[in-house]
Amino acid sequence: MLKSVAAVVSSESTKFGEGDSVIIKEEDYMDDGSVIRLKLTIIPEKGEAVFDFSGTSPEVYGNWNAPEAVTAAAVIYCLRCLVDVDIPLNQGCLAPVRIYIPKGSFLSPSDKAAVVGGNVLTSQRITDVVLTAFQACACSQGCMNNLTFGDDTFGYYETIGGGSGAGPSWDGTSGVQCHMTNTRMTDPEIFEQRYPVVLHRFGLRGNSGGAGLHRGGDGLVREIEFRRPVVVSILSERRVHAPRGLKGGNDGARGVNYLITKDKRLVYLGGKNTINVEAGDILQILTPGGGGWGAL
Structure with a gap:
């Protein structure tokens, strides 16, 4: 072998x-x-x-x-x-x-x-x-973007995809679980029906993949509004060190985690945190993109 x-x-x-x-x-x-x-x-x-x-x-x-x-x-x-x-x-x-x-x-x-x-x-x-x-290949999002929330009556856990790294003959893939994880997401309709949340946004994070001869995959944007007070925990990486490109390709974008409070304050949460949120607060998670491959 x-x-x-x-x-x-x-x-x-x-x-x-x-x-x-x-x-x-x-x-x-x-x-x-x-x-x-x-x-x-x-x-x-x-x-x-x-x-x-x-x-x-x-x-x-x-x-x-x-x-x-x-x-x-x-x-x-x-x-x-x-x-x-x-x-x-x-x-x-x-x-x-x-x-x-x-x-x-x-x-x-x-x-x-x-x-x-x-x-x-x-x-x-x-x-x-x-x-x-x-x-x-170039580095991937390098993280599983672990999100949990709940209270004394329920708990919810998910991992959120991002961008995979580009290679010598291919572009990276956008918005996927890559390498050491392959979990699936809860359907938006089921998510909102079973939990006290409103899913405002879930889509690709444009231009977050590293540029290059072959471009890294884009990360994701996920915005969740909570309809009642819960405890939220985020466990994530690549918020400080970006996914590296290879052979002259650019790095992918670093991930970012924010809390948008009901009075419209934007609060940076860092990569790892546990917070108490109120009804009307929104969690915004921008996952990392993948690194690019090769100079343009």
Whole structure:
């Protein structure tokens, strides 16, 4: 399998001959500044690869620490995308692959760490790091845009799509769940019927994909008015560090979360927050676009 993977490595990376190895270094940052570092070593002669995450930041105080299984799942996903072979999804995928994750990092946290965001946020950044190392495509929205709201009588949870990164022969896709998530949205009619909300807007966020020879996909705009007081939580990324373009392509637009109060004040919520909203308040979520590929 890894012989096929080696073939997709950019010609700008270290060239290899018989018995030689390809070594690629890549990194990306979470919005709090925590870094994911990857040293990827491919050994074509043996069809093996080593994913070494040494140098990744320590466990974080927040909830986006990721158990080791999340990193393994992201690596498997990327390899299956890169290889033009129908590979069954099982542990055998990793037989020729070694993954090293330093203990105590936020990719291998202690059993006291909060990890709810590891699968829904950090997994997306791991995917971006791996695919960028292979120069396979630009970064995606890098986030699942997790939204919850409710009170003592009900709870609602959804993830919101965004833009995917462009590649060497394709534009990114707009308004989709990409990479490590594939959940569907609640139909607007059901959403408004079952919950105390009015959906004012749900559509593409124009020109949020990075420009380039191939353009990144656009993110989404979602505006929800609440008809009674509830508690709202947003757990999102790519609000500080934009999805990167590749080969001269522009970065995608960063995401933004706002509260529009019933007296028309516009309040920036940041990427992660929990707030009490009143009847008439509107939550506006603009999800990130994907990075572009290639200079125009």
